[in-house]
Amino acid sequence: MTNKKFILNADDFGMSQDYNRAVLVGYEDGFLRSASICANGPSFESAINEILPECQELSLGVHLNIIEGKSLTHCPLLTDEKGNFNNGYLAMILKSNNREFLSQTEKEFRAQIERVQAVAKPDHIDSHVHVHAIPPIFKLVCRLAKEYKIPYVRTQNEILYAVDNKKKTCTLAYGVNIIKNLLLKFFTMQNKKLLSQYELKTNDYLIGVCYTAMMNSQTLEEGLKAIEGDNIITECLIHPKNYAIKKDDHHAEEFKLSRDKLLQDTIYRLGFEISNHKNL
Numbered sequence: 001m002t003n004k005k006f007i008l009n010a011d012d013f014g015m016s017q018d019y020n021r022a023v024l025v026g027y028e029d030g031f032l033r034s035a036s037i038c039a040n041g042p043s044f045e046s047a048i049n050e051i052l053p054e055c056q057e058l059s060l061g062v063h064l065n066i067i068e069g070k071s072l073t074h075c076p077l078l079t080d081e082k083g084n085f086n087n088g089y090l091a092m093i094l095k096s097n098n099r100e101f102l103s104q105t106e107k108e109f110r111a112q113i114e115r116v117q118a119v120a121k122p123d124h125i126d127s128h129v130h131v132h133a134i135p136p137i138f139k140l141v142c143r144l145a146k147e148y149k150i151p152y153v154r155t156q157n158e159i160l161y162a163v164d165n166k167k168k169t170c171t172l173a174y175g176v177n178i179i180k181n182l183l184l185k186f187f188t189m190q191n192k193k194l195l196s197q198y199e200l201k202t203n204d205y206l207i208g209v210c211y212t213a214m215m216n217s218q219t220l221e222e223g224l225k226a227i228e229g230d231n232i233i234t235e236c237l238i239h240p241k242n243y244a245i246k247k248d249d250h251h252a253e254e255f256k257l258s259r260d261k262l263l264q265d266t267i268y269r270l271g272f273e274i275s276n277h278k279n280l
Contacts, residue, residue, distance in 0.1 A: 006272035007235045009034040014041030020051045022240035026258035027055045033276035036063035039112035048119045059276035061124035062116050072111040075104035096136040124277040126154035138191045142198040152201045152277045156184035158209045161226040168214045181209045208237035216253040217263040
């Protein structure tokens, strides 16, 4: 008997009303059962007060964010003089062994976790643009997850796979995503060694890196077909919004994905149980 769990997770919950509304509709009318909230998001209060009460079984995570928006603390190595985060991913890697940088990162992470825990009980941690995957930052996050009793931390082991769509695979964006995927897989090889030390859970596979900004029902289905094995947890990250700026807006495609009944049936047919972090 197989025991394959599938988690569809909406990242960037709390970043705007459109993200929030997409979580609500995906939960009520689809198979979205998990979301990760940005404590510094402009629509954080709306997410907590208007959306969560309508989603009683939604698994809530902390989407740690030191890439975009304003900080909750004074952390000058992470922000400009106005408190806006101003480091890119490469800068984060280069600074990740700096003791003072890690100290300020910890202070900000604590503030974000505590802001969420003040109003809800999060059961997983991930991050905006996968910043927490950087090994010294990942070690910090594991320590905080253990301290704050948050049992699950996302890792980024995604199988390389191709879909039969040249608009997705024959692009510069796909090439960049492949490089990102390989870097994150390299980090994950190091990071997974820490999880047992801190007695934390994680996913075995991730879907959503190779096709960042290109996720739809097809890319998710092909990603699941590439995964073999029993007793595994597969997480798919999406960034859904319930509107479209233009016809091929990827946020709207990811929103439709969360409500695709045929895709939901396919997930079951492939042997996966649709679950969330709180039910692991």
